[in-house]
Amino acid sequence: MLSKKTKYGIKALVYIAKQEAKIISIRDIAEQEHISQKFLESILLSLKKTGIVGSKKGKTGGYYLLKDPSEISMTAVMRTLEGPIAMLPCVSLNFYEKCEDCPSEETCSIHTVMEELRDASLSILNSKSLKDLI
Structure with a gap:
């Protein structure tokens, strides 16, 4: 399930x-977007740290995209x-960790299905950009 943090982050980026x-x-x-300002500050800070948005301080400050929505x-x-x-x-490409309760990924009954699910999810997410949502 998508967390509120991610849902609100996407809504803020679209806006x-x-x-x-x-x-x-x-x-x-x-x-x-009906989001708590305090919560939104945390979300936008995360997006700023990874170079998705930038910010300007001051009276006329705020947030802006650092890239074109298509990027x-x-x-x-x-x-x-x-x-x-x-x-x-155990199937993560960027956050891999061996499952402690699994003696072998090769014989694990759910490993292959989870790899397929990951690949399908990545295929969809890689083919979509912020531009597709606006």
Whole structure:
């Protein structure tokens, strides 16, 4: 299930993108998208750290996209806000960890299915950008 953090992050990015390269105040985003401003600050900070949005301080400050919406993949947004795309750490491409309760990935009954699910999810997310959502 998609977390509220990721859902709100995507909604904020779509809102910013629709404003056509203006600097948008966090208050405006929060009001228009019905998101707690405090929670939104945390979300936008995560997106800023990974180079998806930039910010300007001051009275006329706010947030803006650092890239064209067509260059912001849903994979990047999901990994920034949600973490691993894979449902199990043993099939994750970027956050791999061996499952402690599994003696062998080769003989694991669910490993292959989880790899297929990861690949299908990545295929969809890699083919979608922020532009597709606006």
